[in-house]
Amino acid sequence: MKQIAVISGKGGTGKILIASSLAHISKNNILADCDVDASNLYLVIKPITLKISPIPFYSGYNAKIDYNICLLCNKCINACKFDAISYDNVNYKVNINEILCEGCGQCVTICPNNAIKLVEKHVGECYVANTKFGTLIYSKLNAGASSSGKLVSFIKKHAIEFGKAENVDYIILDGPPGIGCPVIATLNSVDLSIVVIEPSHSSLSDARRAINLCKRFNILNVAIINKYDINLKITDQIIDYLNNEKIEVICQIPFDKEVLNAQKNSQTIIEHNKNSKTASILIEALNKIKQILSK
């Protein structure tokens, strides 16, 4: 069972395009949406039924005030390092903002009247669904949640469990943008990372950081250049950089309106139009990946 992560550094380069196409082509896989902050994969790889009930995900704590015994002394407001506590002068009470509260417990300790306690924070839900292209594991994270890395690890754990039970060949991980904790959690134990780059200085700069991160984990990287014909000069610069880093460019996809049309119809590009430029390029490229992984 091999793990393939699709990352980019920069947002909007086409990770979902690649991850959904990979799931379409490989017959025996688990697909996991690790972009928990903005989980979109299920809009393209549609869940048909749920395999199990949604699994609630709890992480950390939120501080809650008992307004019957709050002394309005403001000690907690001054003590909070995360700017989460303020005086609400509309409702005349001390307010702890659930999004900003990190559940450290400082206010609990400092309150002279024990009016504050910590409650477990419900951060989101994890779903395991049957889809046309294999089991999909995705999540809905509550807005502002601060445990995205942990949720990604939670999703991966379930992906691996289901993967073993279903005896799949691949776990395909649609990664988040950036290089922070949810990306690091996505890359943990990955066999191959596909870095999706678009021809802009921004995307190249961000891809360099993402590749730098992968190197620290000794992960094998390959690259896909998406919308390459928007700027051939920069595409060349990207290819030069990748050659220097000995990273194989497995394909270059031109800007293709069919990609957006497929997305609008909630289909993979191959479902929508398997004769489109993008679909044919991807089918060939992603089969190359299977060969790389089987070595």
Add this chain to the structure above:
Amino acid sequence: MFINLNNKQIKIAIASGKGGTGKTTFALNLALLLDDDVTLIDSDVEAPNLHLFFNKDIVFDDNDILAKHFFDRFYDFYVKIPKFDESKCNGCKICKSICKFNAITLLLNKTVFFYELCHYCELCFNVCPNQAILPENKTIGTIYEKQINDNLKLISGFLKVNEAKSSPLIKELVNNYAKSKITIIDSPPGTSCSMISAVYKADIVILVTEPTNFGLHDLQLAVDALRQLNKKFKIVINKFEDSYSIIKNWCDKQNIEIIGIIPFNIDFAKTYSEGNILVYKHPYIKELFKNIIDKILKEVIK
């Protein structure tokens, strides 16, 4: 463009939910057109891009050598983490129980610290009865400053590669580097703690979206977050082609104002890809942006 804010200082955050909708493009062009005392903060510290529009050759290697040539000054940013003096530890486990993030544990009477789980709340520094825990500085990133012209200053935050948490660096930027009349904060994508850290001190948030189902889906998450923070916000639709009804229908139901619509144009994509400035290369976009600026200022002055 001199703007009269009656000596008020304002912070405008540019966010989105979905990545790649055009936040950076929007923030950059807004800042340049304002042509007044403006600080532009790149708070997308995991993947900062604003500096590339002022110097395309810039590359940040691990030694940050090239970076230092372009920027005027830089500051390392550090957080405080616990350092354990084993000789003073008596295995009482008070530190383990105080840490709500499970970052401290004891194994065979030795403290084990999981740095990746630490949220830098600093509670453990004062709880050890034997004073075995002391604060230690850990550099997690660097803040770079550059005076672009008489009016515009650029502040770029760079999180070190392999650092997991961006929030402390982002909060430092928005709390301590927004000194101008107008500060524009280019936020990270997503709707979790990094985006929240970038927008939570803003006077108004402009959500840049695209008229697609992904765009709408993530916009809804972003709006949910901003409502929980009680933030004023407006919508700008980017990459508009034949219809933006997917966004407009939802915004109308929610009573959310759309203040600008930027058309999709392959030439805009090319301009952006080269690191050039939209409003300089495509003058008719200038009018569109000026219109949007008027609406933003009217809203913050209210």
